[in-house]
Every structure is written in structure tokens, then in C-alpha cells.
Amino acid sequence: MQSKTIPAMLLASGMVSGVALADQSNNATKPHVRFNYEQVDNVNIFYREVGRKDSPTILMLHGYAASSFMWRDVIDALAADYHVIALDLPAFGFTESPAREDYEYTFANLANTVDKFIKQKGLNSFAIAVHDYGAPVGWRLALKNPGKVTAIISQNGNAYEEGLADGWGPIKKYWQNPSSENRAALSDFPTAASIKWQYVEGVPDLTKVSPDGYTLEGLHVSKPGMADIQLDLLLDYKSNVEQYPQYQAYFRQYQPPLLAVWGKHDPFFSPEGAQAWKRDIPKAEIHFFDTGHFALETHHSEIIAVIKDFLQRHVK
Template sequence: MASSTIGLPAADNASALHAIRTHYRYKQAGDVKVFYREAGDPKSPTLLMLHGFAGSSFMFRDLIAQLADRYHLIAPDLPGFGYTEAPERGEYAYTFDQLAETINQFTEELNLDTYALMVHDYGAPVGWRMALAHPQRVTAIISQNGNAYEEGLGEAWAPIQTYWRDPTPENRSALSEFPTPASIKWQYLEGVSDQSLVSPDGYSLEGMQVLRPGNAEIQLDLLLDYASNVMMYPQFQHYFRDNQPPLLAVWGKHDPFFMAAGAEAWKRDIPDAVINFYDTGHFALETHAKEIGLDVRNFLDRHIRPSD
């Protein structure tokens, strides 16, 4: 149960309120000025939260509020997303290897020696690369529709896979509607039975971001490079088998991109993995933040919170 500030002495109450406030900060990581949200006591166990497409750290806003009384939350915007300031295309390689290198450097600039990972969509292959490079740093993993298995790839990937096989200008042009406000709105609403539960704030914010000059081309570069993630799936799975990190999958079961089978596949490599499904789509936190927050809190309490 969430702790309460009611009845605490004034000084303790002020300290508790300070701990659950969210701060909005920047940290230089190489050539990238990374924007991030931070909440909670830095002395508490850290949860590093990595968003995906078409999102930003904004997607974790409700979860941060639910967990900050007990955990230290760090949620950066990846380069090419949100408020992070990154070099232009051509001056910075918009690949998943480079994103992982930047976010790894970001964690080192913040002196994060250990952290649990919460990943979504693109944030998953960034996180998996970081775990491969520094397995000793990762205390636990939570995946919200962040895939690591080929059976998780839905039919929505078919035109993208055509682009991977034959990256011609024609096949790139065929995906030009992918990084658009209309497509982003569809991704937020598809698979949601009651769409009135989805605030327009998220997809409107991300729709405006993708309209920034050059951003659509950055997104198409990353879409092409996603093939590198699929090629690395065997390496990621080897990491899961060898290290057996505590793992919780919190999955919108109607996601058109990442199917439920991708979540269930973790049981092959981590028999103790906990797999939870919710009646929603790709952006499960938009409709089920409360339920997912409780599941995440209970999972973290079991695996990374020292005894109080």
C-alpha cells in the first residue's frame, strides 16, 4: 500500500512531499543534451524507464506519481524524441546501437551504478543492449510491450519488413505515413475497447513532436535499423537465460505491433517470469496505469526493495 504523509510531523511531511515531486532536468551525455524526469529519493532503488515510439518520458507520468514515494525514478527522452536535444540527422547516427550508447553514458553521468529497467517498444532494444554490456547493473526488468522474440512481431510489421529486405527509396516512401500525427493517434487508440479512456494529451504531444523539421526522416532511419534488433534477439535471449533477471511483463494484449506470444515466450528463458495481460493496446499505461502501477510496485517490492 502506498505510504501516506497524513499525520507525520511537519518536517517529515515536507520531506515526503519533496520526495514525490517530479523534477524536469537535462544532463549532457556526449553530444546529446538528454531531457529526463526524476522523482523519489536518490537513496532508494532506481527504476530507469525507457519509452518507445511514438512516445516520450511523458508516457510514464502517472506511474512515476504512483512509485515515487518508494523508488527513485529516472525517465529520459531518447534522442529523436521528446525534449532531448540531439544533433541533426547526419551528425548523429540514429541507430539503436547509438541510442543505447547515449543512454548508457547518460546513466554514467548520473552515477547510476545499478537500476531496474522498465522498457516500452523502442526502449526495449535500447535496454537489452545496455543489459548485455553491463549485466551487473540491471537488478530487475519490467517490459510494457517491449519485445525480444520473433513470435511477438505482429502483422503490422509486414510493410516494415519489406523495407528491411529491400531498403529502396520506394519502400521508404511507402512508410511515409508511419511518422505522422494521424498514425500516432491510431497507435494510441488501436486495440482499446473504450477509447474515451485515452487522454488526447499523449498522442497530440507526440504528433506535434514528429512534425519538427527532420524528425520524420529520423523516425524512418530508426524504423530501418529496427532490423538490427531482430537480428540480436538470440543474443538478448541468451542474456535472459544466463542471468535470470527478475522479469515482469505488463502487456496490452491487443497491441497490433507486439503480440501476446512475445510476452509468453519469456517463460522459455526465464521460467519464473511473471506475465500479466491487460485489455488494452500498445500504450497500456494510457488506460491501465493504476493496475499496472500496483503490479509494478508489488514486483519491485519483492525483488529490489530492501526490507523496511
């Protein structure tokens, strides 16, 4: 007797519904995320990639303290319709980064490395999705490649001084006087405890925050030499604020389609930073959510629906 496939036998016995088989079929044809490395000078960049390369590209840039892992649900939701690349910035995630004396850990240099990555990958046009530190890297990329950026999605990625919330107080003191004393005063910033605080602060329902993200990043920041690298980047964040006028000029001149999805209780980037885009891009779309800095950790379903609608209307 000819054997039946397992799904056929289950269907014949009434054990599997049509819906279940449909879901199984969809999963079978869904693109699989690929995990890879790309050598860029002395940085071996880890990145996640999914989707057809002839589909519109979405480049995802995470912030502190995160990695490309933060985009996992968005990547999965966009996989069927877009070519998605989410990378780990130097000094983050699984990217193999040089020692402090062998690489200049500044935002300008991070952007140069990512720009070379873009060229090596042959990306001629792309939308950018940014968060936190990923934002000033993304804005620098846009200044370098204004004709390549098709749209911008910002999840608590700032470009206006109005958006700098009270959490920046001690850091601004460090900017004004980068003494050993002021640096030491921020020694708890690159620690596992501080990272967990950033994930949970401003979140009404902590049961929605998975421990995976902050645990992984806490382990990473605990590696030898990593605390000093993170304090170097924190000091250099001043350069991003100084360049805000240049980024805003880009927004005014090129009017990229822009979506801001914002956790309104973020201790670092306040809602005023998102609202400020309306001055330069009147058609900017601004959405606020009842959560903190890592809005995707608690509101990924709602935010993904907004992102998909935005991309369908603006990225062909």
C-alpha cells in the same frame, strides 16, 4: 489574538475532515519530480527524476511514439520508495537532439548515448522499465552492464520473433529492400495521424485515452527533419531482431526478475512475445490487459499495482 493557520481554522470550524488533512500532509512530504537536462556528447538529454538517490533506482525507457511523459503515473506512484529516472531518447520528447547528419540514429547509438548518461549520473545498479523502442535500448544496456540490472519491467517491449505481429508486414519489406519506393510507402508512419492510431488501436473504451500523449508526439514528429530520422530508426529496427538471440542468451544466463505487463490487442507486439519469456526465464511474471500498445494510458491503476508488488518482492 494569535492567528491560526488555515488548516487549523478549517478544522475548528468543521470544514475539513481528518482524511483531507491527512491527504494534505502526505502531499506536503511527497517527493517532487525534478525536470532536468544532462549533456551527453552532442545530445542534451531531458529527464524526469524523483526520489532519494540512496533508494533503489528504476530507469525508465519509453518507446515510439512517446517520451518520458508516458511513465508519469508510474513515476508518481513509485516516488516515495524508489529513485526514478525517466529520460527522453534522442529524437524524442524534449531531448535536444542533433541533426541527422550529426548523429547516427541507430539503436546501437541510442544505447551508447544512454549508457554514457548512466555513467555520468553515477548509476551503479538499476531496474529497467521499457516500452517498445525502449526495449532494444534496454536489452543492449543489459548486455553492456549485466551486473547492474536488478530487474526488468516490460510494457509491450519485445525480445522474441513470436511477438512481431502483423503490423510489421510493410516494415519487414522495407528491411529486406530499403529502396526509396519502400521507404516512401512508409511515409505515413511518422505522422500525427499514425501516432494517434497507435494510441487508440485495440482500445475497447476510447474515452480512457487522453489526447495529451498522441498530440504532443504528433507535434514533435512534425518538426523539420524528424520524419526522416524516424524512418532511419524504423529501418534499423531490423538490427534489434537480429540480436534477439543475444538478448535471449542474456535472459537465460542471468535470470533477471522479469515482469511483462502487456496490452493484448497491440497491433505490433502480440501476446506471444510476452509468453516466450517463460522459455528463458521460467519465473517470469506475465500479465495481460484488455487494451492496446499503450497499456498505461488506459490501465495505469491496475498495472501500477502489479509493478509495485513486483518491485517490493524483487528490488531491495
